[in-house]
Amino acid sequence: MRILSLLHATVISADLEKSRAFYGDVLGLPVNPTRPNLxxxxxxxxxxxxQMIHLMLLPNPDAGVTRPEHGGRDRHTALAIDDLDALMQRLDAAGIHYSLSKSGRRALFCRDPDENALEFLEQA
Known part of the structure; x- marks a missing residue:
């Protein structure tokens, strides 16, 4: 037996409209219309x-917990991107704080509206 791939990562959202604005509008991810009836x-x-990100409308179990400022020191989902500068422009335009990777890689970390950390790593 071997693991073949990561199919989806689940992210808890307390406000789907705020999350939709972040994941859909800022990041530009397309909605997958085949969501099962849950x-x-x-x-x-x-x-x-x-590969998908699954947002689930549920109360945030970490509400009130202080998360590390730098998302690289917290649990996070890492996504490969092709243009880090373009992402920084989109995050700046949306007023979303981010920090560059401490490793020197072309990567940054930010948080979604529910404080879930995301890493974006530029790959050719």
């Missing part, structure tokens, strides 16, 4: 071939 609301976003 007993709670949510959104599936396509990230790559057979």
């Amino acid at each position: 007993p709670y609301d949510g959104i599936w976003y396509d990230v790559g071939p057979n």
Whole structure:
């Protein structure tokens, strides 16, 4: 037995409209229309071939917990991108704080509206 791929990462959202504005509008991820019928609301976003981010509308279990300022020191989801400068422009325009990777790689960390940390790593 071997693991073949990561199919989706689940992200808890307390406010789907704020999350939709971040994941859909700022990051530009397309909604996957084939979301299964579940007993709670949510959104599936396509990230790559057979890869998705699943937003689930649920209360934030970490509400009130202080997260590290730099997302690289916290649990996070890492996404490959092709243009870090373009992402920085989009985050700046949306007023979203980010920090560059401490490793020197062409990468940055930011948080979504529910304080979930995301890493974006530029790859050719």
